[in-house]
Amino acid sequence: MPPSSKLPPGPPGRFFSGNLHQFLPRRLDFFLDVAREYGDLATIRFGPRRIFLASHPDLIEQVLVTDAKHYIKHxxxxxxxxxxxxxxxxxxxxxxLRQRKLSQPAFLKSRVLTYAPLMGDLADRMLANWRPGEKVDVHYEFSSLTSAIALKTLFDLDDPGDREEFTNTLRESFDLMSYRIGNLLKFPLWIPTPHNLRLKRKVAHLYRVVDGFIAHGRARKEPGNDLLSRLIxxxxxxxxxMTDRQLRDEAMTLYLAGHETTALTLSWSWHLLARHPKVEEKLVDEWKTVLNGRTPTVEDLTRLPYTDAVVTEAMRVYPPVYLIGRQATKDLELGGYRVPKGLTVFMAQWVSHRDPRYFPDPEEFRPERWLDGLASRLPRYAYYPFGGGPRVCIGNTFALMEAVIILAAVGQRFRFTLESHAPPEFEPQITLLPKDGIPAVLKRR
Structure with missing residues (x-):
């Protein structure tokens, strides 16, 4: 049977803006409401642009795997x-494909595991500066730590001042980009508006810094153990x-992927643990039994199943990447409907990870659900925090190892008391950020 030329069902929208007035102030709940009211394949509209929202694992697999060669980034x-x-x-x-093949050897598991001691060492350095009773922003602390790890493993960069400057400039650039994306009226970057000029200055500064890293890497007589050396x-x-331009683009991408998502996984993990003391107690018991105060090593990773389950569940409840999209390059079929060339299909981890068909009581933080082989029973794309298909995140092994090591290293010495018991407020940009950070007080374990 040929695909239907009709559109999947979806919420009514305004004549000019479509569903933007519903999406912009509450985008996470908007996606969830649409999926629950209109089903596994729904239609939404942003201005003149129509978008499909696919929520069933089979539909997501069709886009990310079966028909992957016929879709591009949205x-x-x-x-x-x-x-x-x-x-x-x-x-x-x-x-x-060429870049993926060139980059893949740098992320072989055997090579990634060599970074475990560095992750533990930098976590210990952070903890040495913490004081009981001190007020901290949990997200800022873990973002600073994962940035240090990313810059050391990627560029072999040690200087704290250089790290802070690079991280702050990148964050400012993304804030400017997010502001631009949120505006309905977008001037091309070549038009010298104040906003465009600020963005271009920030990006030019980032490029100069990364170009300096590349020049230093090329000048070395012996390659280092950092990822940039391996890419060179x-x-x-x-x-x-790779050309210098290709190296720079990959370095920028790997830094973002290797820094922000892991920081958010750790931040949201501690936010959830602070609100679920019984889960935290079980976690501490595992650390006492396995580690007895030590910073975890590679050999410990398989002996920390509950720690791994906590990280997995935190990424289910608050997925660092909450939405991905693909744009059709030719007319296709999805769920019995025609996907015309140029149409974008959204797939929201925020929605999929809350599907009660696969996760009973989906709003509850329950790491135990992963301890009886749930991952092997789920449809492949019911849970996909790192995307999927040929374009699955190249650094997923790195990120998971980093999260487990840091969670255990920190949690054996400190716990966090949240300053507010109110539900978290989100600032969804390219990742799922906490709107005003995660204010907390440090307590000695």
Whole structure:
């Protein structure tokens, strides 16, 4: 049977703006409401642009795996190109495949595991500066730590001042990009508006810094153990290396992917643990039994199943990447409906991870649900915090190892008391940020 030319059901919208007035003030709840009211495939409209929201695992798998070669990154992701360039997140086709093959060896599990001691060491350095009774922003603390780890593993960068400058400039760039994305009227970047000029200055500064890292890496007589050195040394089938521009784009992309998402996983994990003391007690018991106060090593990872379950459940409840999208490059079919060329399909982890068909009591933080083999019983795309298909996150092993090591290193010495018991407020940008940080007080374990 040919696909229906009708649109899937969806919420009514305004004549000009469509559903933007419903989406902008409460985008997470909007996606959830649409999926629950209109089903596994729904239609929404942002201005003149129609979008499908796919929520069933089979539909998501069709987009990310079966028909992956006929989809490209969607219009929203492309708006981050001024910062991320043509790195793995945004590149397409043969160029993306070449870059993925060149980058993949740097992320082999055997190589990633060599970074575990560094992660533990930098976590210990952070903890040495903490004092009981001190007020902290949980997200700021873990963002600073994962930034230090990312800059050390990626660029072999040690200087705290350089780290802070780089991180702050990148965050300011993304804030400017997010402001631009939220505006209905977007002037092309070549038009010298004050906002565009500020963004271009920030991005130019970032590029100069990363270009300096690349020049330093190329000048080394012996390559280091950092990821940039491995990318510089990589060669394709024709023996050709990456250009400086390609290296810069990949470095920017890997820094963002290796820093922000893990920081959010840790931040939301501690926010949830502070609100669920019984879960935290079980976690502490596991650390006492396995680690007895030690900073975890690679050999400990398989002996910390409850710690792993806490991280997995935190990424289910508050997925750092809450939405992905793909744009059709030809007419396709999805769920019995025609997907015309150029249409974007959204898939929201925020929605999928709250589907009661697969996660009973989905709003509850319950790490135990993962301890009896749930992952092996779920449809493949009921839970997908790192995306999926050919474009699954290249650094997922790195991120999971980092989260488990840091969670255990921190939690054996400190706990957090939240300053507010109110539900968290979110600031969904390219990732799921806490709107005003996560204010807390440090308590000695």
């Amino acid at each position: 219009f929203g992701a492309q708006l981050y190109r001024p910062v991320l360039g043509n790195g793995l997140v945004l590149s397409e086709g043969d160029f993306w 040394a990589a060669r394709d089938e024709d023996g050709k290396p």
